[in-house]
Amino acid sequence: MSNDLLVVENLKKHFVTSRGTVRAVDDVSFAAKEGETLGLVGESGSGKSTVAYTIIGLHAPTAGTITFAGKDMSTAVQKRPRALKRALQIVFQDPGTSLNPRRTIEQILSLPLKVHGIGSRRARRKTVVELLRQVELPPEYLFKSPHMLGGGERQMVAIARALATNPSLIILDEPTSALDVSIQAKIINMLCGFQDEMNLTYLFITHDLSLMRNVASRVAIMYLGKVYELAPTDEFFERPMQPYTKMLLSSIPVVLPEEEAIKPSRIVSEGEIPSPVNVPPGCGFHTRCAEMGEGCDSDEPHLVEVKPGHFVRCHQCAEPVTAEIAGKE
Amino acid sequence: MGKSVLQIRDLHVEFKVYEGQLMVLNGVNMNVPAGARVGLVGEAGCGKTTTMRCVLGILQSPPGRISEGTILFHDRDVLKMSQANLQRIRGGGISMIFQDPVAALNPVFTVGDQLTAVIRYAAAKKMDKKEIRRRAIKALGDVQLPDPDRMFSSYPVQLSGGMRQRVCIAMALATEPELMIADEPTTALDVTIQAQMLRLLNELVEQRATSVIFITHSLGVVKEMADWVYVMYAGNIVEGAKKEILFANPLHPYTVGLMGALPKLTGGGIAEGIAGRIPDYLNPPTGCRFNPRCRRAMEMCSGERPEFREVEPDHHVACYLYGRDADVQ
Numbered sequence: 001m002s003n004d005l006l007v008v009e010n011l012k013k014h015f016v017t018s019r020g021t022v023r024a025v026d027d028v029s030f031a032a033k034e035g036e037t038l039g040l041v042g043e044s045g046s047g048k049s050t051v052a053y054t055i056i057g058l059h060a061p062t063a064g065t066i067t068f069a070g071k072d073m074s075t076a077v078q079k080r081p082r083a084l085k086r087a088l089q090i091v092f093q094d095p096g097t098s099l100n101p102r103r104t105i106e107q108i109l110s111l112p113l114k115v116h117g118i119g120s121r122r123a124r125r126k127t128v129v130e131l132l133r134q135v136e137l138p139p140e141y142l143f144k145s146p147h148m149l150g151g152g153e154r155q156m157v158a159i160a161r162a163l164a165t166n167p168s169l170i171i172l173d174e175p176t177s178a179l180d181v182s183i184q185a186k187i188i189n190m191l192c193g194f195q196d197e198m199n200l201t202y203l204f205i206t207h208d209l210s211l212m213r214n215v216a217s218r219v220a221i222m223y224l225g226k227v228y229e230l231a232p233t234d235e236f237f238e239r240p241m242q243p244y245t246k247m248l249l250s251s252i253p254v255v256l257p258e259e260e261a262i263k264p265s266r267i268v269s270e271g272e273i274p275s276p277v278n279v280p281p282g283c284g285f286h287t288r289c290a291e292m293g294e295g296c297d298s299d300e301p302h303l304v305e306v307k308p309g310h311f312v313r314c315h316q317c318a319e320p321v322t323a324e325i326a327g328k329e
Numbered sequence: 330m331g332k333s334v335l336q337i338r339d340l341h342v343e344f345k346v347y348e349g350q351l352m353v354l355n356g357v358n359m360n361v362p363a364g365a366r367v368g369l370v371g372e373a374g375c376g377k378t379t380t381m382r383c384v385l386g387i388l389q390s391p392p393g394r395i396s397e398g399t400i401l402f403h404d405r406d407v408l409k410m411s412q413a414n415l416q417r418i419r420g421g422g423i424s425m426i427f428q429d430p431v432a433a434l435n436p437v438f439t440v441g442d443q444l445t446a447v448i449r450y451a452a453a454k455k456m457d458k459k460e461i462r463r464r465a466i467k468a469l470g471d472v473q474l475p476d477p478d479r480m481f482s483s484y485p486v487q488l489s490g491g492m493r494q495r496v497c498i499a500m501a502l503a504t505e506p507e508l509m510i511a512d513e514p515t516t517a518l519d520v521t522i523q524a525q526m527l528r529l530l531n532e533l534v535e536q537r538a539t540s541v542i543f544i545t546h547s548l549g550v551v552k553e554m555a556d557w558v559y560v561m562y563a564g565n566i567v568e569g570a571k572k573e574i575l576f577a578n579p580l581h582p583y584t585v586g587l588m589g590a591l592p593k594l595t596g597g598g599i600a601e602g603i604a605g606r607i608p609d610y611l612n613p614p615t616g617c618r619f620n621p622r623c624r625r626a627m628e629m630c631s632g633e634r635p636e637f638r639e640v641e642p643d644h645h646v647a648c649y650l651y652g653r654d655a656d657v658q
Contacts, residue, residue, distance in 0.1 A: 043519040150606050151373075180372035180546065185590035185602025192598075207520065210549075210592040214599050237594065251524035252594060253549030255576060259594040269524040272491050 004031040005169055005201050006055070011064035013047075013054050020277040024050040026225035027064075029303070032169070037195065037202040039216030039233070041209060041248075045273050047225040048205045049093075052171045055203070056090045069168070086116045089162035093174040095154035099146040105132070105157055106142040112164045131160040135190065152183035159187070163194065169201045177206065188215060209252055210259075213237055218309075221245055224284035225276055227303060231310040238262065241306065241317040243291045283315065291316050333401070334508050334540045335361040335384065335423075340398035342379055342564075344610075345391060351610040353379055355564040355618065357398070358637050358645075361508065361557075366534065366541040368555030368572070370548060370587075374607050376564045377544045381510050383408070385425060386415045402508070420451035424501040428513040430493035434485040440496050441465060441481035444503060451504035468503035469496070473529060491522040495529070502533055508540045515550065527553050548591060552576060560584045563608050563618040566637060570644040580646045582623045617648065625650060 013025040025047045032038040042048045053059050055066055057077030066073045068088060073080055089112075092098035099108055109128045113119060119127055129139050135156040146154055155175060162170050172191070176184035192215065194200055206212055212219055213233060220230040221244065229242040240246050246264040254260055271288035274280055280287055286296040293316050303313045342354035354376050361367045371377050382388040384400055386407060400407040402418060410418070427433040435443060444465040449456065462481075469477035472495040485493055494514060501509050511530065515523040527550065534541050543554045551558055552572065559569040560581065568581040579585050589600040605622040608614055614621050620630040629649055637647040 043521065152606065181590045182372065182586060182603040183606070184592075185599050186604075188592075188599050189601065208592070209520070210594045211599075213594055213596045214592045234596070237596070247521055249594075251521045253523070253527070253547060253553050254594050255548050255552055255588065255591060256593065256595070262595060268528075269521040272489055272522060273519070 003034045005034045005069060006032040006203065007065075007067040008051070008055065009065045009067070011051065011054060011066065012062040013050050013059055014062045017277075022276050023225050023279055024276055025054065026276075026279070028222070028225070028227055029064075030220050030227060030230060032201055032203055034168075034201055035195070035199050036217040037204050037215055039212040039219040040203060040205045040222060041207060041212055041219060042222035043207060043248075043273055045224075045276065046222040047276070048222050049173055050225075051222070052090065052173050052203065052205055056088065056171055057085070082116065086165045087168045088171075089165065089167040089169070090171040090173060091155070091158050091162050091175045094178050095146075095151060095158045096178075098158055099154055101146055103145065104142065105144055105146070105149075108146070108157060109161055109164055112161060116165050118165065127164070131164055134163065134194070135160045151179050152187065155179060155187060156190075159191070159194075163198075166198075167200070169203065171203045171205070173205045174207070176211070177208065184211070191215075209237075209248060210254070221248070224274065224279055226284060226313065227311070228285065228313045229311065230303070235307070235310055239310075240264065241310070241312045242285075242314050243267065243289045243316070244285045247288070247290075283313070332363045333360050334363050334403065335359070335542070336399075336401040337380065337384070338399045338401070340380065340383060340400065341396045342376075342383060342388065343394050343396050345394065349611050352613055353393075353564050353610050354383075355613065356634065356637075357561075357564070357566055359559055359566060359569070361540050361542060363507075364538045364540055365557055366543060366555045368551035368558045369542060369544045369561060370546065370551050370558060371561035372546055372587075372607065375561045377561055378512055380561075381425065381512060381542065381544065384510065385419055385423060386410070386412075416450075420447055420504050420506070421453070422506055423508045423510065424504060424506040425510040425512060426494075426497050426501045426514045429517055430490060430497050431485070431517075433497050434493060436485055439482050439484055440469070440488075444468060444481070444496070444500055447500050448503050464503060468499040471502070471533065472496070472499045474499070490518055491526070494518060494526060498526075498530065498533070502537070502539070505537060506539065508542065509534070510542045510544070512544045513546070516545070516547075523550070530554065548588060560587070563613065564610070565618055565634075565647060566645075567619065567648065568644075568646050569637070574641075574644050578644075580640065580644070580651055581619075581648050582625050582650070583619050 009029050011025055011028045015022040015024055028051055040048045054061050060076050061074055068084055071084060106128055109131055110124045113124045132139055132141055137156055176187055204215055216233050218232050219236040220227050223244055229245045240249055246267045247269055250264045250267045251269045267290055274287060282297040282299055283301050286292050296315050301313045301315045303311045305311050337357055337359040340354050340357040344351040344353055357380050369377050383395055395408060445461045448461050448464050466477045466481055469480050474480050474495050515526050545551055555572055558572050558575045559566050562583045568584045579588055586603040590602040592599050603622055608618055616631040616633060617635050620626040635647045635649050637645055639645050640651045
């Protein structure tokens, strides 16, 4: 499609360690459309952060391509055109460690401006004050250092830093999971506001499905380095197909009875995510799957489009639909 | 309401630091009926863990100091007990599960070493070595760990996060305590593992009729784990009620705000959250500590601290909006 801003195809990232190769990301493909929020969910160890780091250039991909705004970015980060780096920013999970404790907020916020040569020294200070205003922090924060700020305020600074270069895509790697819900609400609303104002595209990584429901336009679920289901948000939550998605959804503790009603209730959570060093043969999820059938532990399923826009990686749920299509032909 | 296992009355705790006195707990009142599961909800830094440390007599002192209040375990004041008597209560009478299973287990001793130590210390009289081992292995089996014999001789690093937390639960329940304090036992875990853990805890607690205090920052978790819920804000219990009542009719503006800020699985966007942040304990606001952030604050709110009073059966609130002759809608 022409309006795909970020296209990731067959991305692999393996880490070679003394105890074997960690297949952190193993054949991941997705595309983020301009102006949308693509949600990437998964448990710890599913590879979602590795996907983010590979896209931003912290890791070089083992295989596969990353195309951003029509340009190939699969090369080493040093060889990426600077203009592309400027258009691609990231907000990390823990604002306590992503901000340099020995710099003032002004230094932190003006660094990306300096790197990309935006404005004169005087203009930069103006820009920095404006950035602070955008994230609703007072201008005197310029002279504070990160440890003088609360967790929520630090994350605001991290968001302001990502906005500094006027990017078109921001990767949000669990931006609120270290924060309290009342602060999370504020930050999420602010992020949604920026998206509308500046036509930003978000790749939103989180393990919190309730949050995902409220921010994402499409959701991809990862397990053992692979995408297992990808669908528009409403479809994903109301008609999940992959047994793993159902298990995740039914595991969420919720407050309201109407939330309880949309949870798939029959699935009981069993087992734990296997090590990405010893990936089970066949479908990676078969060790925990309640709907396991023939071939699940030997043949690897592929990501199949079962409905327009709804992709599933599962032998059990993909087959009946494809058989139906085959029957019609 | 039957007999109480634990009653906390007007507990005040201060911490002495370089800058002055931190007034952390400001009159905490709580009641744990025998055999009940009590949830304690609040955001980071509101004093949940500090309260529980006082109950077990493990508040770090100095800098901490209990300046006022009583904690009755059955009819005995824990705060006036000798160290020897306290030691007898810890483990045998009251046990605790900590948030981080990695930090709670000693990495250089096997699971068996640590588990037998707990059983040995809590035993009323000297116990035979074989008997201790038998009990330890039974405890490991009770928490549904596969192959308890092998687990017994494993080191914590050989186990996954979920398995380690199961070991911690086994340690907390092996001595058959009357009251178990679980301090965010599932916060560090993935949502599917959390679901397994909550199910397991509920089963075990029900079998043994253990009373539980379950600390969490998640309203969803508390809904699954508690019969009674206390909401804490900045060193005060602001609301306490039977679970059904609290979720159907939250009264304190903080509870209402907290519920509103929660992302819903049914979608529909995220409400605004609560403006401002948790107060500075050096100079906490006078009166109700929530008044600077409260949308419904009145003049009297910054005067005297509102009393924690019953406004309808099984529903206590510390707020001036309610309680004047119980005009609850």
